[in-house]
Amino acid sequence: MTTSVQNLGQFTIKATDGQARRGSLVTSHGVIETPIFMPVGTQGSVKALAPDDLENAGSQIILGNTYHLYLRPGDELLARMGGLHRFANWKKPILTDSGGFQVFSLKEIRKLSEDGVEFRSHIDGSKHFFSPEKVMSIQNNIGSDIMMVLDECVAYGADYDYTAKSLELTTRWAKRCRAAHPKHKNGQLLFGIVQGGFFKDLRERSLEQLAGIDFDGFAIGGLSVGESIPEMYDMLQHITPMLPQATPRYLMGVGTPLDILEGIEAGVDMFDCVLPTRNARNGTLYTSRGKVNIRRSEYREDASPLDPDCPCYTCRTFSKAYLRHLYVAQELLSYRLNSLHNITFFLTLVRQAREAIEQGRFAQLKARYTEIFAGGAN
C-alpha cells in the first residue's frame, strides 16, 4: 500500500457544463479522470476479463465487493498476500463497497441490529456479523483505494417511517466508520452513502447529517432498486446537485448508458454496474448504433464487425456471424469477447462524456445517445 501520495484524496474540477463536472481524483494507486465507469470485479476478477483486457478497454479503476471477498478468499488471506491489488495483479485504483448492499439482498438470512447486521453465507450457510468497524477492518485488509461506509439500503417500497429510522442508523454507522478509519489511514479514502429512499426530504436529511462528517466523497445509495426510470431520474436530479461540490459524487450500482448520462448531467462523477458484463454473458451488446442481441438469427451470416466505431479486440478481429456462433455454441470465448466489448463501450461512453464536458457540448452527446438507445429498454 502506497501511503506517501501527495495530495491524496484531492478532487479537482477541471471543467463544468451545466451541472456536469469534468474532474480528477488522486488515490494511492493513481489519478482517476472523472466522470468514470468502474467495472465490477465481484470476487477479485471482472468476470471473464484479465487485467490486460481491462487496461486495453481503458479501465482506470475497478470495484471489488467486500461481502464476496470477505467470504472468499477471505480478507485476512488478502492482507497476508499483500492486498487485493497484488493478489489480482491490478495496479490501478480499486474501490470496495461495504458489503451492506449484498448482505441486505440476502433478505431471509440476515438480522439487523444497532450494532450491525448478522447474516449467513450464500456459499455454505455459515453465520457472520458485519459491524461498521468490521467492514472498515475488512476493507483495510483488502487495501482498496476507496472504501465505503456500512449503510442500510432500504428496499423499494419501504414506508416513510421505516426509511426515516433507517437513514438515522446509516448516519450513526457512518460516524462509527469514520472513527474506525481515521482520515487517509493506509492511504485509503472513505466515502459516505446518502440514503433516504424515495422521499426527497429524507434524502436531504441524510445528506445534511453525512455532510458534517469529513468524508473524501459521497455516494448516492438505494437507487436502481426496483423503482421506475422516471422515479430514479427525479430523485437523481433532486439530490445530486445538493451533494458537496468539492468532493467526488458516486452513484452506486447504476446503470444503463442512458442512466449514466443522466447521472453525469445531474453532476455525478463515478458509476459502477454489473450490467455490461452480465449482459455480455447473456449476448446483449451495446454499440454505437444501439443494442445488439447477438443470438438473433439475422446475424448468422453477418460478416460486419459488431461495432465499426469500437476499438476493442472483439470488434477489430471478429464478425457478428462468428460472435453469434460462439454464443449459440456456448463457447467460453463468447463471454470474454462480449465482456471486453461491453466494458470498452461503457468506458468509451464516459471518455466521450469527459471530452464533451470540456468542450461544452455534453447536451449534444446525451441527445445523440438518447436517440441511439431510444424506444426500448435502454
Added chain:
Amino acid sequence: MTTSVQNLGQFTIKATDGQARRGSLVTSHGVIETPIFMPVGTQGSVKALAPDDLENAGSQIILGNTYHLYLRPGDELLARMGGLHRFANWKKPILTDSGGFQVFSLKEIRKLSEDGVEFRSHIDGSKHFFSPEKVMSIQNNIGSDIMMVLDECVAYGADYDYTAKSLELTTRWAKRCRAAHPKHKNGQLLFGIVQGGFFKDLRERSLEQLAGIDFDGFAIGGLSVGESIPEMYDMLQHITPMLPQATPRYLMGVGTPLDILEGIEAGVDMFDCVLPTRNARNGTLYTSRGKVNIRRSEYREDASPLDPDCPCYTCRTFSKAYLRHLYVAQELLSYRLNSLHNITFFLTLVRQAREAIEQGRFAQLKARYTEIFAGGAN
C-alpha cells in the same frame, strides 16, 4: 483459400534422432515445424482461448472437428463466409478430422453401411448421413489445410473378425475419399488413417492397403480408446516405424506429455488432444515440475507462479494463490488462464522435442519428463 503455394504438401526431414524426426510440412497457410501438437478447436474455437492467445502460446496449427462444424454453424455457411480461417480469424494452418470418430462415439444413434454412416445430431436429434464423399465436401467447405479421410474407429475390445472387416471398409472409404478429393484440390492436403485395432497383423494390413493410395500423410487412428498404456505404447512402437518415411505421421487424439514423447520417439510428427484444455477447465495443470491440481488447499496462500519456467501470461502475471481462488470461486477467467498455460506447456514440450532431436539428445529430454511425470497418471 490460397492455392498457389509452392511445394504444397512437401515434407522435409531436417534431422533424426533414433526413430524421432525433426521435419517441416508445407501447407496453404504456412509451414508447420514438426513434431507439433495441435490444440483442438472443436466448434471453431479452442475453448476459452482467442487467436492471439493461441499465437502467444506458440500454436502453429489448430484442429477443427468436422462433425461439430457441420452441425454448427454448418459447412455451407462456413463456405459462404470464406471458410473457417476467415470465420474464426485464424490465419495459420487448420487440420480437420473426418467426423468419423465423433459419429462412432454416438453409439446408439448411428447406423453403419457400406455407403457411410447415418447418425442423429447430439444437439437436436435430427438425422444425418456421412459418406466418404460427403465428408470430403464438408472439409472442402471448411477449407482446412489438412483433411482426414472417413474411417471406422473400432471400439476397444472389438474382436479380430470385426476389426479385419472394418479395416477393409476403411480402405474402401479411403479410396473413395481420394477419388472425391483429387490431390491438392483447393490447396487442401489429405491424410489416410491406419486402423486395425490391437492386432498387429491387421494394423500392417491396413497400412499396406492405404500406402498404395497417394495421400499427403498417414495417421494412426483407434489408439487411446480405452486400452492400457502398455498396450498403446506397444502398438505405437510396432506400427509407427512402418508408416511411409517420406510423409508426415499423425497420432490422432493422443495424449499426455509422456504419450506425446513416446510417440515422437517412435517417429510420430503430429499430435492433437483435448487433454490440455479439458484438464485446464478441471484445474489440472501441467508444469515443468509435474502436475498441479490448482484446487488443492496447499496453494491457498502460495505466492509463487504456477511454473517459474513458463513464459505464458498466466505464469508471468499471477500466483498459484490467485489461480486457486479463481478456480474455487468458479470465475470464468480461470478457464482462460489455465487453458493458456496448459496449451503453452504442450507447445513448449514439442518445441523442446524439436530442439532435442536436432541436437541428438531426445532420449535425455524424454528421460527428464518421465522423471517429472513419473508415479501417477501422467
